[in-house]
Amino acid sequence: MMKNINYSYWISTFKAFKKNKVALFFLYIIIGLIAFITIQPFLPDQKSPNAIYVDEATGLQLINKPPSKEFWLGTNSIGQDMWARIWAGTRISLLIGFTVALWENLIGLFVGLIWGYVRKLEGIISVIYNVLNNVPKTIMLILLAYTMKPGLLTIIFIMCISGWLDSARLVRNLVVTIRDREYNIASRILGTPIYRIVSKNILPYLVSTLVLKTTLSIPAAIGYEVFLTYIGLGLPVSTPSLGNLISEGRGYIVVPSLRYQLMIPALILSTITVSFYTIGNAFADASDPKNHF
Amino acid sequence: MRKEEPLLTIEDLSIKFQLKNQVVDIIKGLSLNIYKGESLAIVGESGAGKSVFGKSLIGVLDKNGWIDSGKIIYKGMDIAKFKTEDEWLKIRGREIAMVFQEPMTALNPLKTIGSQVKEAVVLNQGLKGKGAEKEAIKILEDVGIKNADKLYKKYPHEFSGGMRQRAVIAIALACKPNILICDEPTTALDVTIQAQILKLLNRLQEEYNLTIIYISHDLGVVAKIAHRVAVMCKGKIVEVGHVRDIFYNPKHPYTISLLSKLP
Amino acid sequence: MIKYIFFKILQSIFTLFLVITIVFVLMRSMPVEGYLGEDYDKLDQVQKEVIIESLGLRDPIHVQLKKFYNRIIAGDLGVSITYRPGVPVADILKSKIPYSLGIGLTSLAISFVSGINLGIIMAENSGKILNKLGNIYIVATNAIPAAIYYILLQFYLTDIFKLPMLFYADRPISWILPILSLSLGTTASYALWMKRYMADELNKDYVKLAISKGMKMKDVIKKHVFINAFVPMVQYLPASILFTISGSIYVESLYSIPGMGGLLVEAIQRQDTTLVEAIVLIYSFIGIMGMLFGDIFMALLDPRIKFGKSEGRI
Numbered sequence: 001m002m003k004n005i006n007y008s009y010w011i012s013t014f015k016a017f018k019k020n021k022v023a024l025f026f027l028y029i030i031i032g033l034i035a036f037i038t039i040q041p042f043l044p045d046q047k048s049p050n051a052i053y054v055d056e057a058t059g060l061q062l063i064n065k066p067p068s069k070e071f072w073l074g075t076n077s078i079g080q081d082m083w084a085r086i087w088a089g090t091r092i093s094l095l096i097g098f099t100v101a102l103w104e105n106l107i108g109l110f111v112g113l114i115w116g117y118v119r120k121l122e123g124i125i126s127v128i129y130n131v132l133n134n135v136p137k138t139i140m141l142i143l144l145a146y147t148m149k150p151g152l153l154t155i156i157f158i159m160c161i162s163g164w165l166d167s168a169r170l171v172r173n174l175v176v177t178i179r180d181r182e183y184n185i186a187s188r189i190l191g192t193p194i195y196r197i198v199s200k201n202i203l204p205y206l207v208s209t210l211v212l213k214t215t216l217s218i219p220a221a222i223g224y225e226v227f228l229t230y231i232g233l234g235l236p237v238s239t240p241s242l243g244n245l246i247s248e249g250r251g252y253i254v255v256p257s258l259r260y261q262l263m264i265p266a267l268i269l270s271t272i273t274v275s276f277y278t279i280g281n282a283f284a285d286a287s288d289p290k291n292h293f
Numbered sequence: 294m295r296k297e298e299p300l301l302t303i304e305d306l307s308i309k310f311q312l313k314n315q316v317v318d319i320i321k322g323l324s325l326n327i328y329k330g331e332s333l334a335i336v337g338e339s340g341a342g343k344s345v346f347g348k349s350l351i352g353v354l355d356k357n358g359w360i361d362s363g364k365i366i367y368k369g370m371d372i373a374k375f376k377t378e379d380e381w382l383k384i385r386g387r388e389i390a391m392v393f394q395e396p397m398t399a400l401n402p403l404k405t406i407g408s409q410v411k412e413a414v415v416l417n418q419g420l421k422g423k424g425a426e427k428e429a430i431k432i433l434e435d436v437g438i439k440n441a442d443k444l445y446k447k448y449p450h451e452f453s454g455g456m457r458q459r460a461v462i463a464i465a466l467a468c469k470p471n472i473l474i475c476d477e478p479t480t481a482l483d484v485t486i487q488a489q490i491l492k493l494l495n496r497l498q499e500e501y502n503l504t505i506i507y508i509s510h511d512l513g514v515v516a517k518i519a520h521r522v523a524v525m526c527k528g529k530i531v532e533v534g535h536v537r538d539i540f541y542n543p544k545h546p547y548t549i550s551l552l553s554k555l556p
Numbered sequence: 557m558i559k560y561i562f563f564k565i566l567q568s569i570f571t572l573f574l575v576i577t578i579v580f581v582l583m584r585s586m587p588v589e590g591y592l593g594e595d596y597d598k599l600d601q602v603q604k605e606v607i608i609e610s611l612g613l614r615d616p617i618h619v620q621l622k623k624f625y626n627r628i629i630a631g632d633l634g635v636s637i638t639y640r641p642g643v644p645v646a647d648i649l650k651s652k653i654p655y656s657l658g659i660g661l662t663s664l665a666i667s668f669v670s671g672i673n674l675g676i677i678m679a680e681n682s683g684k685i686l687n688k689l690g691n692i693y694i695v696a697t698n699a700i701p702a703a704i705y706y707i708l709l710q711f712y713l714t715d716i717f718k719l720p721m722l723f724y725a726d727r728p729i730s731w732i733l734p735i736l737s738l739s740l741g742t743t744a745s746y747a748l749w750m751k752r753y754m755a756d757e758l759n760k761d762y763v764k765l766a767i768s769k770g771m772k773m774k775d776v777i778k779k780h781v782f783i784n785a786f787v788p789m790v791q792y793l794p795a796s797i798l799f800t801i802s803g804s805i806y807v808e809s810l811y812s813i814p815g816m817g818g819l820l821v822e823a824i825q826r827q828d829t830t831l832v833e834a835i836v837l838i839y840s841f842i843g844i845m846g847m848l849f850g851d852i853f854m855a856l857l858d859p860r861i862k863f864g865k866s867e868g869r870i
Binding site for chain 1: 567568570571574575578579582583585586695698699700701702703704707708711798801802805806809820821824825832836839840843844847848
Binding site: 391 | 760761762764765766767768769770771772773780783784787857858859860
């Protein structure tokens with residue numbers, strides 16, 4: 001019987017989510033995008049995103065060439081293949097987004113559980129939280145990125161250590177709620193089974209809150225990468241990312257024939273963030289039991 | 294049967310609600326007379342629509358509800374047909390006022406108790422400034438809040454449950470209404486406080502010649518305050534009579550089943 | 557309440573010290589040679605050592621830390637290394653801060669006023685077209701990264717409205733676009749939260765009670781609902797200050813505004829560690845102060861906070 005209570009929560013959530021056509025549309029787009037960038041390198045005639053291409057006749061770099069049969073989206077200002085770079089950049093950006101979102105929420109979950117459950121540590125962790133929470137995140141990212149060696153791991157690392165606070169707080173509040181209810185019920189001497197039912201009601205809520213938070217963390221992390229790269233603290237030029245591509249392409253907005261070097265990465269970035277944002281919000285609505293019938 | 298004209302006549306009232314995909318009848322064909330100076334209790338189980346009925350008399354139904362048909366006659370006006378705010382402003386406060394069920398949510402947490410009572414005075418008694426403040430303090434004392442001049446400046450969360458309910462009653466009283474609708478005012482309170490509030494309401498009724506419509510699912514409470522009782526079941530009044538008759542000589546099977554649930 | 561404010565101030569001081577310490581630790585973890593700047597190649601090993609020692613960089617860590625604290629608290633932000641070698645950072649910043657402050661504060665003020673009004677309008681007109689347009693605006697600003705719409709706005713609006721592409725201190729018309737771009741995101745946030753809070757409040761019992769007293773709906777909104785919805789809005793003040801700071805870094809670069817944000821980007825490019833350090837400290841200070849003021853305002857406006865937190869939630 002208890003399995004039924006859990007089971008129907010997720011099924012109802014799923015059904016409610018499916019009703020939101022717009023969110024479903026974006027979900028398909030993300031899935032499609034991920035599928036495409038995964039297989040893209042294995043398609044025929046793909047070029048390396050970092051190789052600099054040189055005109056065999058003149059020995060000069062093939063700078064800013066328009067789209068052609070050889071370079072499907074042309075080349076950039078130092079002769080690299082735009083098509084390959086754009087998809088490589090998308091891969092890296094999504095990798096950053098997913099990895100950071102996953103880890104910062106795992107850390108948050110871990111800390112939140114301890115914070116809420118272990119009474120002795122609750123006070124001190126609360127104080128630490130309050131002090132850390134006051135530290136401006138963006139500024140910390142700038143500082144950390146400046147002092148550490150630029151690279152993919154660095155970016156992921158600094159975003160994770162500055163991003164776990166919010167999920168820790170969310171988890172901790174929920175744990176405290178369970179804890180308080182536990183005492184209410186214990187005082188009514190209703191025995192263990194009811195306690196389990198209540199946990200089974202809180203746990204799905206905890207899971208869905210974390211899933212929502214993680215979904216929204218992804219575009220946030222990608223956004224931070226763009227920000228850091230823009231300032232010059234992000235990934236090195238040798239690692240393509242949406243941030244790098246947008247930074248490189250920005251100057252060409254005034255040149256109509258080269259404008260696409262900015263627009264295409266910008267479009268992809270916007271699509272990713274809009275999709276996750278929409279999916280996240282739709283999921284939040286769908287997982288709210290008030291919207292289950 | 295009384296010979297005088299009723300103060301408030303409800304004729305065949307029907308109230309519907311829009312829920313998700315369906316339209317539900319909450320009140321169906323309700324008819325009732327209410328006479329001046331009496332204390333009429335409306336009883337029934339939770340969910341029978343008693344609160345909805347009370348709210349419809351001053352037009353504070355939830356957004357998804359509406360009066361579908363029927364009449365509510367008061368002083369020559371058919372309240373059921375009211376559509377605009379201006380029409381309702383003729384009734385709200387100065388004719389009919391309401392005491393809400395849960396005092397913590399019925400009071401604005403960010404405003405002092407005194408200011409909330411004063412607001413009712415200003416809106417309905419034509420007083421302003423210091424005069425209105427004095428009147429508000431007087432009313433607070435009247436409902437049994439001692440040292441009202443000092444407690445005037447306090448916020449709702451600084452009051453106990455019983456005192457908060459007294460404050461809500463004070464606000465309703467400050468409107469100088471003819472009819473006072475009490476929507477389960479003691480349900481959220483302690484049993485001992487309940488008794489105090491009932492005593493208060495009885496006294497106020499005598500002092501101000503109020504007509505009270507008392508909504509409750511608790512028959513025990515009803516016995517202490519009502520002159521007449523109307524039993525509501527599934528949106529209709531199934532039996533009406535003097536409190537003694539209802540308790541000792543119930544006629545309708547539903548009334549009988551309700552009584553049998555008393556301890 | 558005094559106790560509450562006192563604790564909050566204490567907390568902010570802790571945070572400030574923590575930030576200063578972190579800045580110190582991280583900066584010192586970088587290769588010491590970074591402090592030599594452009595002269596790096598011209599000097600031999602001995603000369604380098606002399607300079608490094610004179611900067612106090614060979615002292616034991618705790619000595620360095622203490623000196624650092626003293627320096628910062630005294631207001632000495634050091635000397636620029638590569639941007640303007642030898643010039644005290646404070647002098648460099650003096651001319652930059654007014655621009656950032658002016659644009660930042662103006663944009664915050666605009667966001668605050670427009671956002672809250674937009675939120676009220678949206679709450680009062682639920683279901684109508686105005687509400688839907690507002691929603692699209694909010695979603696667009698939240699979902700599309702700021703970097704992108706800043707660039708697009710600069711490009712397309714300068715074209716359509718014939719506005720200047722760069723900022724000139726003496727031409728007010730060139731101020732419009734930067735300030736407007738900067739306020740878009742924060743306006744959307746304020747509108748969203750205000751609408752949500754007002755919608756929540758409109759459902760509450762005290763609104764019904766106010767109406768039952770005989771109060772007109774528009775007065776209820778003005779005197780009861782608005783205040784109750786507005787108070788929790790104050791908690792978003794610190795976040796919007798931070799957002800404005802990071803936004804200003806973008807916007808100042810785009811429009812060549814000679815402010816702190818643009819300076820930061822240049823300092824990073826030139827690896828002028830002292831300058832970066834100083835700017836980071838100043839921004840942190842502003843951020844922390846913003847949070848402190850947010851907390852204090854909340855305490856002043858909400859009488860419930862005076863009595864401490866009733867539930868376990870933070």
